[in-house]
Amino acid sequence: MRALSRSFATASAVAALAIAPALAAAPAPAATPAIAPVPLTEAIPSDLPRTARPSHYQIEITPDAQALTFAGKVAIDLDVFAAAQALTLHGNELAVTGASLVPTTGGKAIPLQVSADAKAQTLRFTAPAAIKPGKYRLEASYTGTIGKNPAGLFALDYPDKRTGKDVRGLFTQFEAPDARRFVPSFDEPSYKATFDLAAVVPADRMAISNMPVAKEEPLEGNRKRVTFATSPRMSSYLLFFAVGDFERSAKKAADGVEVGIVAPSGSGSQADYARDSLAEVLPWFDDYFGVKYPLPKLDNVTAPGSSQFFGAMENWGAIMTFERILLNDPATTSPSAIQNIYSTQAHETAHQWFGDLVTMAWWDDLWLNEGFASWAADKVTDHFNPEWSYSLNAIDGRETAMGMDALPTTHPVVQKVRTVSDMEQAFDAITYQKGQAVIAMLEDYVGADTWRSGLRAYMAKHAYSNTVSSDLWAAIEGAGGKDVGRIADAFTRTPGVPLLRVQATCAGGSTRLALTQDTFSLDPASRGGQKPVWPVPLLIRAGEGAPTRHLMTARTDTVTVPGCGPVLVNSGQLGYYRTLYDGAALTKLTGNFGALAKVDQYGLVRDNLSLSLAGYQGMAPGLDLLAQVPASADATLAGEIAGLWQSTYGLLEDGAPKRQLGTMIARKWSPRLKALGFDAKPGEPLTDTKLRAQLIAALGSVGDAGVAKEARRRLQALATNPAALNGPLKPTWLAVAASNADRADWELLKRQAAASTGLVERQLYYSSLGLARDPALAKDALALSISGVPDATSAPQIITSVAQGHPEMAFDFVRAHQKTIDPMVGQSGRARFFSRIVGTSTDPAMVGKIEAYGATLPADEAKPVVQALTGLKQRLANRPRQRQELAAWLKTAGRK
Numbered sequence: 001m002r003a004l005s006r007s008f009a010t011a012s013a014v015a016a017l018a019i020a021p022a023l024a025a026a027p028a029p030a031a032t033p034a035i036a037p038v039p040l041t042e043a044i045p046s047d048l049p050r051t052a053r054p055s056h057y058q059i060e061i062t063p064d065a066q067a068l069t070f071a072g073k074v075a076i077d078l079d080v081f082a083a084a085q086a087l088t089l090h091g092n093e094l095a096v097t098g099a100s101l102v103p104t105t106g107g108k109a110i111p112l113q114v115s116a117d118a119k120a121q122t123l124r125f126t127a128p129a130a131i132k133p134g135k136y137r138l139e140a141s142y143t144g145t146i147g148k149n150p151a152g153l154f155a156l157d158y159p160d161k162r163t164g165k166d167v168r169g170l171f172t173q174f175e176a177p178d179a180r181r182f183v184p185s186f187d188e189p190s191y192k193a194t195f196d197l198a199a200v201v202p203a204d205r206m207a208i209s210n211m212p213v214a215k216e217e218p219l220e221g222n223r224k225r226v227t228f229a230t231s232p233r234m235s236s237y238l239l240f241f242a243v244g245d246f247e248r249s250a251k252k253a254a255d256g257v258e259v260g261i262v263a264p265s266g267s268g269s270q271a272d273y274a275r276d277s278l279a280e281v282l283p284w285f286d287d288y289f290g291v292k293y294p295l296p297k298l299d300n301v302t303a304p305g306s307s308q309f310f311g312a313m314e315n316w317g318a319i320m321t322f323e324r325i326l327l328n329d330p331a332t333t334s335p336s337a338i339q340n341i342y343s344t345q346a347h348e349t350a351h352q353w354f355g356d357l358v359t360m361a362w363w364d365d366l367w368l369n370e371g372f373a374s375w376a377a378d379k380v381t382d383h384f385n386p387e388w389s390y391s392l393n394a395i396d397g398r399e400t401a402m403g404m405d406a407l408p409t410t411h412p413v414v415q416k417v418r419t420v421s422d423m424e425q426a427f428d429a430i431t432y433q434k435g436q437a438v439i440a441m442l443e444d445y446v447g448a449d450t451w452r453s454g455l456r457a458y459m460a461k462h463a464y465s466n467t468v469s470s471d472l473w474a475a476i477e478g479a480g481g482k483d484v485g486r487i488a489d490a491f492t493r494t495p496g497v498p499l500l501r502v503q504a505t506c507a508g509g510s511t512r513l514a515l516t517q518d519t520f521s522l523d524p525a526s527r528g529g530q531k532p533v534w535p536v537p538l539l540i541r542a543g544e545g546a547p548t549r550h551l552m553t554a555r556t557d558t559v560t561v562p563g564c565g566p567v568l569v570n571s572g573q574l575g576y577y578r579t580l581y582d583g584a585a586l587t588k589l590t591g592n593f594g595a596l597a598k599v600d601q602y603g604l605v606r607d608n609l610s611l612s613l614a615g616y617q618g619m620a621p622g623l624d625l626l627a628q629v630p631a632s633a634d635a636t637l638a639g640e641i642a643g644l645w646q647s648t649y650g651l652l653e654d655g656a657p658k659r660q661l662g663t664m665i666a667r668k669w670s671p672r673l674k675a676l677g678f679d680a681k682p683g684e685p686l687t688d689t690k691l692r693a694q695l696i697a698a699l700g701s702v703g704d705a706g707v708a709k710e711a712r713r714r715l716q717a718l719a720t721n722p723a724a725l726n727g728p729l730k731p732t733w734l735a736v737a738a739s740n741a742d743r744a745d746w747e748l749l750k751r752q753a754a755a756s757t758g759l760v761e762r763q764l765y766y767s768s769l770g771l772a773r774d775p776a777l778a779k780d781a782l783a784l785s786i787s788g789v790p791d792a793t794s795a796p797q798i799i800t801s802v803a804q805g806h807p808e809m810a811f812d813f814v815r816a817h818q819k820t821i822d823p824m825v826g827q828s829g830r831a832r833f834f835s836r837i838v839g840t841s842t843d844p845a846m847v848g849k850i851e852a853y854g855a856t857l858p859a860d861e862a863k864p865v866v867q868a869l870t871g872l873k874q875r876l877a878n879r880p881r882q883r884q885e886l887a888a889w890l891k892t893a894g895r896k
């Protein structure tokens with residue numbers, strides 16, 4: 001799954017990959033593979049009694065898209081290991097209308113009585129007498145419901161691209177754990193089985209699943225039965241089905257596999273970019289993992305809608321991705337969305353191996369899926385798009401992870417997951433970005449070739465099976481990767497961020513470093529006491545001297561490295577730790593900033609700003625480094641730095657220091673925007689288009705009058721020409737104009753939203769309505785969100801937009817209308833939604849309000865609320881000092 005995240009971290013300055021030519025073929029999936037008749041191991045958690053396991057499912061469903069219900073029939077081949085009165089399977093909101101158990105070796109069908117446990121999400125099939133061990137076929141007919149949220153079989157309503165009329169498509173989303181809303185099943189990752197899926201659908205609709213269509217039969221009533229080919233052995237959460245008025249744009253990738261983009265009819269060439277990038281990345285992964293992609297096709301299915309929680313899902317052979325990050329519409333797609341289309345597809349394609357072919361045994365090891373897919377995606381994105389400087393984004397990922405990992409509410413990467421709520425909340429920055437950062441650090445430590453050899457061995461050994469983290473470390477160590485298990489265990493099982501304090505002294509042409517290990521914490525109150533010691537891989541460089549690799553394994557250590565230049569401890573920025581230099585060492589680095597590699601420049605700025613914000617040093621050292629980056633910097637670095645100035649500006653309250661900082665930022669950065677121009681130039685690099693957007697956003701938000709005026713001029717042109725804003729900068733201009741909107745501007749935006757015929761465009765207008773700084777307009781945006789006028793998925797977007805500038809108002813509104821809003825975000829996501837809304841608040845009154853909300857939730861669901869509360873308390877504790885020191889720095893910096 002691709003989580004929603006502001007930054008998409010990338011792995012590294014990746015060495016060009018020498019691809020070994022010979023590919024090991026994965027063991028071919030037999031249609032009905034022999035399963036050893038042993039019960040599941042007790043080492044893997046399970047909700048189900050360990051009496052039976054499935055080998056094959058035959059499913060037929062008949063959806064009624066208008067009534068939002070479906071009828072299903074399932075036959076499950078299973079092995080019963082121990083005599084039992086009943087069989088327990090998962091089932092959630094399914095009504096079983098009949099069930100029997102047929103011995104496959106012959107004999108009479110055994111009628112089964114069915115009872116449901118809604119809380120446990122299970123169905124109990126009870127026989128009149130004990131079921132003897134043996135092979136059976138469990139047959140059941142049932143009905144289920146089609147929801148409006150992506151859980152189970154769900155419906156998306158969207159305007160047809162040719163007629164503008166609302167149409168409905170059906171899709172499935174089963175991670176995690178919602179296959180049980182679709183079919184009675186053993187809905188846990190270690191119960192792998194093969195699947196035969198068939199569906200009865202309207203004759204003029206396209207149906208899509210993991211495998212290609214094997215057979216289509218016309219039925220009466222203008223319907224048809226579509227039967228898909230048998231899937232390989234896989235986990236239930238990877239099964240997929242969609243039906244709707246779709247078109248498919250396909251081509252053969254270099255490895256012979258057909259890749260296709262399934263999109264709403266009328267999408268046309270909007271699918272081209274995604275199709276071509278999918279065809280590019282798939283064969284790269286064949287080579288990298290040393291196992292050829294085993295299915296005959298790989299589709300990526302456009303979901304015309306959005307979720308507050310994820311962007312895409314890696315169903316085997318049939319990825320699903322929300323439209324805004326899959327289709328390239330020249331009228332609305334921004335340069336960062338283009339990069340997101342590429343990297344999201346890369347992430348989901350990596351999952352076809354890491355997750356689909358080899359799957360974590362249980363959700364404790366979800367990071368094996370997500371950390372790896374994130375890391376691998378950035379590796380391939382960087383490989384094919386070196387001009388994007390994707391390695392800088394890895395630093396954004398590191399910062400996101402550390403922001404969560406440095407709070408007392410953090411958790412280990414490998415965590416205990418027991419309940420459905422636990423599963424849903426496992427998809428967070430620790431699982432994704434910390435997981436990715438730790439993997440990048442380990443790859444760098446053992447070397448790219450050893451790392452790849454280990455991964456190839458792991459894939460070959462565990463194909464079509466399940467693993468735990470230690471299986472991976474064993475494979476890397478088997479390939480020659482020393483210390484991997486030890487470092488990986490420490491970083492994945494002990495939560496928190498190592499902090500290295502560094503003192504450097506120079507003598508006789510070498511630098512001697514005295515290192516002390518501590519833990520970086522955003523919470524001053526939890527800085528004392530006994531701290532863990534991690535084995536930390538260091539790559540130390542003193543000026544032009546050769547880099548020295550060192551594994552720090554004790555609380556204190558000394559290292560001597562050649563050279564006497566400025567010392568960089570985390571050279572290359574792949575280590576997951578913070579570095580607090582003594583004053584002299586940091587001054588030396590700041591003074592020689594221009595000589596550092598781009599990735600080190602950015603990493604050093606981010607690391608030191610974070611240390612300043614947390615109070616480990618004053619604000620000045622972090623800001624001095626930030627100010628070192630010239631406006632003429634390379635486009636990617638410049639865009640990131642402009643964004644950092646924008647967030648620094650956001651720390652201040654209205655007043656003289658804020659105005660002074662705004663002027664300073666505008667004076668420095670508007671010449672760069674002027675040089676780029678307000679409009680994209682034909683044929684310019686994507687990074688220039690992106691930088692233009694970032695500068696407009698940053699300058700627009702710090703009060704640059706020229707940018708605000710231009711945004712309003714462009715917005716007002718919409719009154720006479722609805723296409724006036726079309727182009728890659730549309731989202732950016734809209735955001736700037738909307739934040740400064742007066743009543744007339746806002747009404748114009750609202751009319752554009754209502755008149756818009758494209759879903760992505762409509763959502764763009766609706767969410768921009770929430771960005772208004774004017775509190776009266778923000779209030780109206782909230783009221784509009786639940787008025788029934790915007791579509792169901794736009795409503796939460798409007799609310800989160802309002803929360804960016806008015807978190808307290810948005811929170812109060814959501815609390816007051818909880819009964820209406822909970823179903824819009826989905827029951828399972830409501831706590832995370834609430835928590836995100838208060839993510840920027842600095843209002844002490846919110847403490848009590850958040851606590852009161854948290855008290856209404858069960859403990860396992862309240863975790864994100866507790867995290868949000870901890871984050872708020874940390875902001876309240878740190879913000880006064882940050883503001884004071886920032887204002888003091890401005891007094892000196894202003895004179896420079």
Ligand SMILES: [Zn+2]
Pocket residue numbers: 001002003314347351369370373
């Ligand atoms: Zn993922």
